[in-house]
Amino acid sequence: MRKFIIFCYLLLPLLSGVSAQTDTSVSPMLATEREALYSLIQAFAGNSFNGSELYPDPCGWTPIQGFSCDLFDGLWYVTVVSIGPIHENSLECTPDARLSQYIFEFKHLKSLSFFNCFHHPITIPSQNWEKLAGSIETLEFRLNPGITGEIPSSLGSLTKLMSLVLIENSLTGELPSSLGNLGGLKQLVLAENRFSGQIPASLGGLRELLILDFSRNSLSGPLPSTFGGLVSLLKLDLSSNLLDGKLPMELGQMRNLTLLDLRNNRFSGGLPPSLQGMVSLEEMLLGNNPIGGNLVGYGWGQLKNLIILDLSNMSLTGKFPESMAQMKRLRFMTLENNQLSGNLSPKLAALPFLNALYLNSNNLTGELEFSEDFYSKMGRRFSVWNNPNLCFPVGSSHVPFGVKQCDEKNSLSSTVLKVEVGRGNSNQGTIMAFDKVSEQYYELQKRPLFWGKGMGFVFLSRLEIWVLICVLVGEEKLHRTVLVVAVIEH
Known part of the structure; x- marks a missing residue:
């Protein structure tokens, strides 16, 4: 009997602990807050959703994925609403999901997010945002894709907002200047919509902004x-717009900027x-703009943190x-499709991290002076084709795609031209001067001799048919023969 009494005495604290845990699992929550939550979920999950049965204690032992609560004055309030297939067991929207006014009932709401939820046309409410300010x-x-219409100017009343992200929707119209009132904003992303009009100057007052993306x-x-x-x-990304x-x-005052994308x-x-x-720039992307001008005179060496440089198709x-x-930190550079001229500095090969250099379709000249190791490292990531006056040295084991050997190119410059025009043709005109051609021999079938220096245009009047045989001679070696047949009628 004595042992039984001792056992019961020891068991009492355990039973007491179970009772205490049960009490603390009950989350005190205003009925209006709970009903607003259930009604909000019904608006996007469908009327068949019965929150009181599935989630009788949404801020306690039956939490809802995508929703969070915090205690204020001893009561639970909804602070995070994240709707859409973000997590594996997240509640998903029905095809006719709608944006309920119940979102404005959560006076302690800190974060509101809708992901891949609305596919039928709806608009962002224009009123009541001040309740969440x-x-x-x-x-x-x-x-x-179902969210259409304009950004309501009333969003400018959300003075505590730190992140506004409206990406890949179907929003239209002009950006409201009231967004400039969001002085605490850190992130403003409005990419991939259908916004038009000018960028409000008021946005320049967002001095705490870290990311601005209006692309596409x-x-x-x-x-x-x-x-x-x-x-x-x-980060500043304004790419793929109609800005002019x-x-x-x-722009130079943004000394902390790491990404500038205006392509x-x-x-x-x-x-x-x-x-x-x-x-501080690491990426400067300005390609596909008719900016024009030249690159000489800029202190490119001051951009010591630059990793990616895109100045392609800019009419430079x-x-x-x-x-x-x-x-020194450059890894990728493209200046293709411009009108840049002059020689390429062999010092480019000394850039330790460079692994892609695209300079094709320019007017670069001279002999490429890069080492074999440079060509081996770069491979096809070094592109200089369609620079007609650029050549690579004789004997190089690495031949850049689309570039001629220097001996072939050099044979088309310097020395004198010898022209022989045949007898018996009906020529009564003149042969103009030729220049910038190597020693060549032109024979126009049937004879007398004409000497010219330089290469220009040729006028051969009353010549019905003539054959031009061009023999390129350099250092007493025959390099190439070109046969040209021309018919000129007068």
Whole structure:
């Protein structure tokens, strides 16, 4: 009997512990908060969803994937709503999902996200956002082709917002200038929509902004000079729009910028010298803009952190700047499809990390002076084809694609021209001067001799049919014979 009493005495604390744990598992939550949550879920998951049965304690022992709660004054409140197939067991939207006004009932909501949820046309509510102004920090609509219409200007009232991401939707219209009121914004991503019109100058006041991405829209007009005020910005992507005009000098004030992507626009007027002040840049992508101008005179060597440089198809002219060989961290550079001239500096081969160099379709000249090791390392990632006056040295074991040997090219320059025009033709005109051709012999069937120097145009009047045999001679060796048959009628 004594042993039994002791046993019961020891068991009491265990039973007491179980009772205490059960009590703490009950999450105190206002009925209005719980009902707003169930109604919100029904709006996108369908009316068949019965939240009170499936999730009787949504902030406690029956949590809902994608939703989080926090305690305020001893009560649970919804703080995170993330809807869509983000996780394996996330609640998914029905085809007729709708955006419920119940989202404005969560007065402690910090994060609201909809991913791949809306496929039938809906619009972002234009009212009641001020109810969330004191709490919400993140607002995201990703991959929702059914979301149409404009960004409501009332989003400018969300003064605590730190991240606004509206990517891959079907939003249209102009960007509201009220977005410039979001002074605490760190991330503003509006990519892959159908926005048009000019970029509001008010956005230049977002001094805490780190990421700005408006790529793949139809925005037009100039880049606001106020963007120089984005002193904290790390990434700026405005690629694939219709932006035009001259790049503002104020861009150089963004000294913390690591990515500048302005590809596929209509910018013109040359590169601003202030670009050399963007010393933190790792990627400068400006290709496919009719910017024009030349690259000489810029302090390319100051961009010591640059890894990727895309200046392709920009109507650039002038010499290839030797200072580009001072960008020690450079890995990838393309300047293809321009009108750059001059020689390539062999110092480019000394860049320790360079593994891709595309310079095809320019007017580069002279002999390539890179080492065999450079050609071996680069392979097809070194591209200089379609530079007619560029050649590689004789005896090189690595032949760049589309480049001729220097001896062949050099045979088409220097010395004198000997021309023989045959007797008995009906020529009564003149043969103009020839230049810039190596020692060659031209025979026009049937005889007398004409001597000319230089290469220009030839006028042979009243000559019905003539045959031109061109023999290229250099260092007493026959290199090539070209047969040209021409018919000229007068």
